[in-house]
Amino acid sequence: MNTVVCLKQVPDTETLIKINAEGTGIVTEGVKWVMSPYDEFAVEEALRQKEKAGAGSVTLVSLGPDRVIEAIRTALAMGADTAVHVNDPAFAAKADPYATATVLAAAIKDATYDAIFCGKQAMDDDAGQVASILGELLGLPVVTMVTKLEVSADKKTATVTREVEGGQAIIDVPLPAVLTAQKGLNEPRYASLPGIMKAKKKPVTVKTAADLGVSVEPMTIIKSMTLPPARQAGKKIEGDDSDAKAVALAKALHEEAKLI
């Protein structure tokens, strides 16, 4: 089974986020970058489908600056075969989900594949649009929030379980299709050391948007970005006994927090 996995490198969830001087994005220096965790599920699923089929290849596609190669190598170490790195900082800097999907579609369009895997959303901007736009641009069906995937023997169709509020839906979809990975789809593997060593030698094709013939302008622009307000310090309710504390608490909830 041949698959394509779209990867995004995002700041580690624990890393310190600062807003840049223009207030339109984050400071990218001093940030620990990792593969977006939902994309890890996507890579793992692609690998498992390939292993199950006993043949095929997993191709990675990612847009971003030089540092993105680290996320690509991580996925290659897990077992992916090849990668296309759209290394175009100028394009990437202003790319919105539409522009991103356009350039990914251009990188993918000539490949042979039975399915395209994406994370259900990127862990940083949470937009969750790229997979759907990609499906549209490539004329493929899209199934989001996949928690289970069974591919038919002829690789022409798949039975997909997706998460819906309070339950699950089972969907038949013709392949190729775009599938987005939700937590629960699998447990991503930890790259073995031989995998890490092999990954260093696996082919990564580097392209720019222009190489791919893409010159779209973003359809949306980030106007401003702010951090959530710093959490207020807690307040200790004082009082001589539990009755007095209860009165003080009720007063604080009513007058200060205005909750009751």
Added chain:
Amino acid sequence: MHGSGITREIFWNVKGEGFPVVEPLTYILALTAILFLVRGLIKAGLLDRIKMMMLATGSDVSRFDNIVERLKYALIDVFGHKKILREPYQGIAHLFIFWGFIVLFAGAGLDFLQVDIIEPIFHKHFMQGGLYLGYSIITDLAGILVLIGVIMMLLRRYRNMPKWLDNKPEDMIILWLILAIVITGFLVEGLRMQATELQPGDPMHKYAWASFGGLIFALPFTAMSVGALKATHLFVWWVHLFIVLGFFVYIAYSKLLHIFMTPINIFMRNTTANPAPIKAMPPSMFENAETFGIHKLEEYSWKDLFDTEACMRCGRCVAVCPAFNTDKPLLPRDVIQNLRTHLEAKSKFAIDKDGKARILPDEEYTGPALIGGAIEKDTIWSCTTCMACVEACPAYISQFPKLIDLRRYLAMMESDFPEEVQVVFKGMENNSNPWSIGAHSRADWAKELNVPLMSQKGSAEYLFYVGCAGAFDDLNKKVAVALAKIFNAAGLDYAILGTEEGCCGDSAKKIGNEYVFQTLATTNIGVFDGYNVKKIITMCPHGYNTIKYDYKELGGNYEVYHYTEILDELIKSGKLTLKTPIEGLGTMAYHDSCYLGRYNKVYDQPRNILGALNSGTLVEMASNHEKSFCCGAGGGRMWMEENLGTRINQKRTKEAIDAGVKTICTACPFCYTMLTDGIKELEKGESMQAVDIAQLVAKAAGLE
């Protein structure tokens, strides 16, 4: 009768007129026994096992440097029973049998020297007079000691058997053989004495007391005629001879082989500074090696395999193992014994008809695998690397490091480890700490404490390497804070690295992920050396041990101190005064951290500090010092679920309860966490507490 007349006739009654060939016959029999012993060794596979050892490819530390020192140590240890006597009951029993046999063997040697060398050649009789009397007393004493020793062992194995012994037929055969040798020996003596020196008018009569053992064994025969005594004596003499020779041959087929193998193993003991070295993996391996860790027997070192020869299944390693003592499937002795069985099984495949050994291609070996066959995965992951087994082993076998080799294979080659470990590895890789907390917050604990930063200070006498627990774990941040306050108050010239500090990598190394360990270690070494760091104080014994020994292998050379060593010194020199009494400590006990105690012999300093508090009453728990019982968090177990058996931390907490302890004092963040949890889990929070020594010192110094 010769000279003084105080002597006896060697081969009395045996070398009668009717049977003059008895001496040559005895020696022919003895030589035959030696031949059988050698044949037995070959038949029992010793040669094959040696061939397998020679095939082994694994690296090892030097075993033949400083030969004189090694020999001296081995001789003292073997003849002085230094390590064996750590268990007094078994130790004394073994000592009695060991020295008893040596004396008896030497006694027989003297007889031989007299009757077949000195007498025929020099026509002199030296076994007489005072020498003979001394010989009689000493050999009889030796016989009685062996008797006492073997009875002690029989009682232990078959009356009060500890649950960690695994009795096998050979154990019983050996003890009964020894018992039979001594009893028939004494019978021979008693019968002879009854027929000769105990007869009225015999010139030796007044010296019979010197053979007090024989005297007792002569008692049943007082009514027997001399003729009947002689006949019985002759019979028992031959029985005795054959049992002795049988015992000799049995060495080849049983654990008696340890008589030779264990002393050799003691000679080849680990003499490196690191008390439990795990195979070095030079960084270049990560460039060119194809496989990491061990999953095939031949990948061990020859010494790893030789260890299996030296094990006599005494089970001391089992008795002290925290995994075994909480019903987990790990018995260090069985790891060694199963390796031995595996070695024997594999030698059948690896050695061809001509006796040639070769490295087996995988497809030609159809026996059980090393991992999952000889040693189960649950066994491999149960180890806390507490080193109690290595410390307890009287044969100087290295048990648990063999499991780390297997972990390395599983972790690095197969990514096969308890699933909860993956997030720990990722945390170490992405944020340089196993808690997976943002690396930027590593120095947050030190805010508003006036803790000097190396990046601002430029240099300092000591680097205070806080470690992940002190930096990220809420409970242990309090310890880091206490230490910073103490260092400030004592005017110590120190600094921390702040966010430049990284995880020491101990957990990664012990879980088997040497790759992640070396990545972390080399980063730290780069930072340390960038500031030209010479002396390091660590808060955590794991960082202490790792920086001290493991960083050295990667080119990092530092003088490393645990904070208890520094505090002890500060208190002794008067730079730190503890004047404020601490209320409510009650009965307190120090819990030895494995990596501080067994690994680094830091036993006294923490106790000195507690003594200097002048608060509470210091007692010892049942397991302390070398025999301290692990908290359960070492070897990366801190990060794994404890699904098998009962909980190690609770077992240790119960020991504290049994000792009437109110305050458990720790000097290790992992121990602090585990014992705090143990107290909570056993619902003793009202009456007990765990506390780190640094917190007590800060309090007593009035720094809170």
